[in-house]
Amino acid sequence: MPTVNVTLKSGANASELENAKKTVTDKGGKITNEFKLIKGFTAEFPADSVSALETNEHITVEADSEVKTQ
Template sequence: MAAKSFIVTLKDHVADVDISSVKKSFTQLGGEITHEFSLIKGFTVKVPEAGIDSVKEKHSDAIANIEEDKEVSIKK
């Protein structure tokens, strides 16, 4: 299955060591961190979609949201 890009948003209370643990779980699935945000605790990751649920369950105390990273537009 092809990898997709996802935005991972973490809860405000998450410590840096826990952020590293979440990232490591994604890279162990063959994922690649493609961008890290500076204003919020979060990052984008390119990873096979099949692994998303297992990481979300494992780190449910740290992850606030995971959503597919895709283009958004406003049409009139």
């Protein structure tokens, strides 16, 4: 199952993040990490259900990937 990062957009109500978490669990996904510095989380989520999150205009959905510094 792919891993995605979900973050709340600036100015959006915090309840939208809770709605996104509910969407993840309702569609068979699993929240694996909740961020502390920004409002968001990482989740394992079925690839065929990602559009259910991407259509929410209050959050940003990105594929999780490794970040390296030079």
